[in-house]
Amino acid sequence: MSTNNRNSLFKKIIAIVLGFGPGIFAIGYTIGTGSVTSMIVAGSTYGMQLLWVLFLSCLFSGILMFAYGNYALISGETALYGFKKHIKGGKILAILIIIGISLGQWNSLMGILGISANIIYELAAIYIEQLVPYKYETVLGVAIFIIAVFYALMLVGKYSFFEKILVVFVTIMGLSFIISLFFVHPLPVQVIEGLIPSVPQVPGGKMMVAAFVGTTMAAATFLSRPLFVKGKGWTIKNLDQQKKDAITAAILVFLISGSVMAVACGALFYQGKPVTQVLDMANTLEPVAGKFAVTIFFFGTLSAGLSSIFPCLLIAPMLLADYQSGELDTNSRQFRIITFFACLVALIVPVFGANPIEMQIMSQVFNVFVLPIVVLGIILMVNNKKVMKGYKTNLWVNIGLFAALFFSCVISYNGILALIDYF
Incomplete structure (x- = not known):
């Protein structure tokens, strides 16, 4: 292949990646360290048994993204503003959604930052052994640095800027996990069996199912879609493009998340090594593929975490702006204060040295309780x-x-039963 042809092919791939629309935010929201943690814990503990939950979650996510996007392009309104305006009791409904989703996403943010900082520490410790005695200090220092950089980037505040950064993180993440799948993978018969609905009849099985849906079928993904569709500058002429974008996002979420579960299943499930700590995630590939594979997988997990920090920081000011006027002003004082507060909340897990994996799975479970209201809201809107x-x-x-x-x-x-069992 000539150099010109290679350059032309490379430019085409870059154009496709950069041409990806608001779906990139859907992937950023959906596949964070929450999703990766859930997939690794599930794959290492239950094999491919919960693949059916992932499939249904992605299928319904695609339908909801499509419905919310169409509603925005046809009505010209955003979700919460529309709920408040057109649904009886819509104001209370919208406020409950804002509170529920913001708390869920901030909970998630604590786990994300904790896991991301731990991953950087574990990755550094593989190559620099002198860091091992200073785990708490290193993790906290890294967490403060990450959140400070992201807050500074938030102040730049343009949709296209956020989108470009997310494209980079999501691309690295997707490639890392799919490459990892070549090192270790489950048996094909396990993949097929995983598509048959069943719930693991063990302690924590119900919690895992709820966490799966909470992270993959995230209410924040759908509610934010009208704002991102508007931010992209799409109009009613882009209905077909919006549909393709929603389908592509749902398929990519299934492929990337399924790859993570399959890698954990192939590397750890057969050896009876369930994941409970971040260090266990580090060991997902090392026994079979060495340090190089660990580094690839870590970069994927880290990219998943970093790609989720932006959407998690954006969610509360975005939903509030949606409720107030349907327009998000990233240069406003309100935006800066709320995102700064979210940054402080994010540091809770690193400061107290809590187990970020347990925190992450718990936060995903809480996300499912807002979901029925968000689905019911769009059913009422698209049929009006x-x-x-x-x-x-x-x-x-x-x-x-x-x-x-x-x-x-x-x-x-199922999530209520899981929490009752847990506490």
Whole structure:
């Protein structure tokens, strides 16, 4: 292949990656260290048994992203602003959603920062043994540095800027996990069996199912989509593009998350080594593939964490702006104060030296309780002829939305049982 052809192919790949729309934020929200942690813990503990939960979560996520995106392009309104304006009791509904999602995402942010800082420490400790006695100090110092850099980047505050940074992190993450799959992988029969619905009948099994849905079918992903669609500058002319973007995002979330679960299953499940600490995540690949593979997998996990910090910091000011006017002003005083407070919250796990993996899984479980309200809200909006300006929502989309509502109610009930068992 000539140099010109190579350059041309490289430019085409870069153009495809950069041409990816608001779906990149969906991947950033969905595949963070929360998702990676859940997938590694599930793969190492239950093999591929929960693959069916991941499949259904991604399927319903794609439908909800499509519905929220279409609603935004046709009505010209954002989600919470629309709920407040068009649904009876919508103000209370919107405020409950803001509180529920913000708390869930901030909880998640603590775990994300804790795991990301631990990963950098573990990666450094592989090559610099002198760091081993100073774990707490190193982890805390790294956490403060990461959150300070991200807060500084937040102040730049442009949609296109956030999107470009996320593209880089998500690309590194996806490639790292898929490359890792070449080193270790489960048996094909396990993958097929994993698509048959079953819940592990062991302590923590229900918690894991709820955490899976909480991280993969994240309410924040759908509610923020109208704002990101508007931020991209899309209009009613981009309906087809919006549909492709939602489908692509859902497929990529399934492939990347499934790869992580499969790697953990192949490396640890057969050896009976469930993951409970960040160091266990470090050992996912080392026995079979050496330090090089560990480094690749770590970069993927770190990229997953860093790609989630932006969306988690953005969520509270974004939902508040959505409720107030439907417009997000990233240069406002309100935006800077709320994101600064979120940065302080993020440091709780590193400061107290808590186990970030346990914190991360717990936060994912709490995310499922807002989900039924968020699904019900969009069902009411897309079937309101006045709001949708005469546009009729497809029967299959409605069937998908009602199935998603039923699924979210079942998982929320399951989450309540899991928390009762835990406490």
